Amino acid sequence: MTSPLTSPVSGSAPTLLLVDDESVFRERLARAFRERGYEVTTAGSYEEGLALASRESPEMAVVDLRMPGRGGLELVRDLHALDGSTRIIVLTGYGSISTAVEAVKLGAFNYLPKPADVDDLLLAFSRGAGESSQVTEDFQPPSLARAEWEHIQRVLTDCGGNISEAARRLGLHRRSLQRKLQKYPPAQ
Template sequence: MLPSRASDAPFLLLVDDDEVFRERLARAFRERGYEVVTAGSVDEALEIARQESPELAVVDLRMPGRSGLELVRELHAMDASTRILVLTGYGSIATAVEAVRLGALNYVPKPADVDDLLVALARGLGDPSPQVAEDVQAPSLARAEWEHIQRVLADCGGNISEAARRLGLHRRSLQRKLQKYPPAQ
């Protein structure tokens, strides 16, 4: 059950399965004047959103059970005015594109703090932000390869055999590449 809202503070729904990280972010948002409700799963977040639609949602991509992308889709379907940021430690261009296509405003890789999220929100809304660094570095070759593999895999609907065929790789080679952590930028 949601607490009754008495203030005009922006209502934020924060969804992440990592309780310590979720509560740390929630505290930081509250210190900046947001009214925050947290959830540890997609189903819990949907229950909260059905009671009162959030103005802003920060959604982790990977959670046990249903994906954060499913939550983005359902939150956007419930209320298209909800501004949604996707937060993940497993970022790729393919998932960023998919998140935005489903209704997310922006995509933020972990580790991220509340200031990173507020900058991403400002960028997604098209607001100029003096905090945004303009020196964008090109990704490393390994990172570009990993992102390309993720995009092809997403285009194939997660079918590893089809993705391997399109990439010109043996299926087992592709599986080994997918087991590695994403390379640093």
């Protein structure tokens, strides 16, 4: 396996695609990667990211899960379809087990919660595919509220984001489900 610090092409700078709709965060990460010798291209949406990857396939990609319009999971799937060797890390502030599993199924190399810095990302790239960087010996099972939130997210993902269908499958009124989705996920 190649180290994230070296390129398989004789000594050239590793290429990285960074896709996030938060411009300040995206540019801060891009600058930090450039300072470490990476050749970075940035995009603020699914469309921009896919267009850049179509022109020149990156060795690595960091993709935000939630963006306006088409989301990060679709971008992971399409980047993986363009070039299966691109190592993709999904970054999100709204993580759940179901979205992590879905991202890995679609071709993501790893999954990290925000806020993450360059060191966190490089560590995730250097680990094995899907290997968590936050496994501890004192693992605490999730609370009932967290388990409910993750189950709702999984059903919503299975329904392709269709709230009415997810509410039907969960046996909830559509408005009740919308209220639950507006809340922040429980911490544990």
